[in-house]
Amino acid sequence: MLLHLLNRAPSSSHVPRDVLRAMGAEDRLMLIEDGVYGALNAQVQHLPGLEGRLFALREDLESRGLAGRCDASVTIVDMDGFVALTEEAQRTVSWF
């Protein structure tokens, strides 16, 4: 299982589409930096088929004033949780 790191929003980049094409069935997607915009209700539709495998970094949501605006399907983790996800994955792949 790979952990994919994404720092681009679906509304402003084609990179998220490339990530989805590359992801394996068990892989997880971690949204950081501007990637957390993809966790919002209005944008999460662009990241389909990731039930239970989509995560967003709490600090980056809070720094953008968006805490509490995430779709319920997204698991919000703090930095500690981010590190834990990297422990569980074989390796991480960064998309930017």
Add this chain to the structure above:
Amino acid sequence: MRYALLVLGGPYTHQAAHSALRFAHAAIARGHRVDTVFFYHDGVYNASHLAAPPQDEPHLVDAWRALHREHGTALQVCVAAALRRGVLDASEAERHGKTGASLESPFELTGLGQLLDVERTHERLLTFAP
């Protein structure tokens, strides 16, 4: 676990360096070792000791230094990327006939091949890019 971080983003332009630094501290807090941070592309600007940000802003260069001092993290800088961007230690400055140097210990200029060693010898490698 042994972690390594690859930083491709310059300070104060993108979030990459800040994210990497916060990740390093979180990993250490969970009992891991962050043995190496490798700076490449515009990330080499993180190593310029001439950086003098306003005192009420985070001082990234000092923060990397502190990571080395407190946790022994090696701070490796790709020499080719650094020379192109005017980030030189004293010996490179002399070799190229420059009057000043902008990189000093604990940052160290190293070859890109070192990054391959890092990938091989650390259990996790995370890239933080612009």
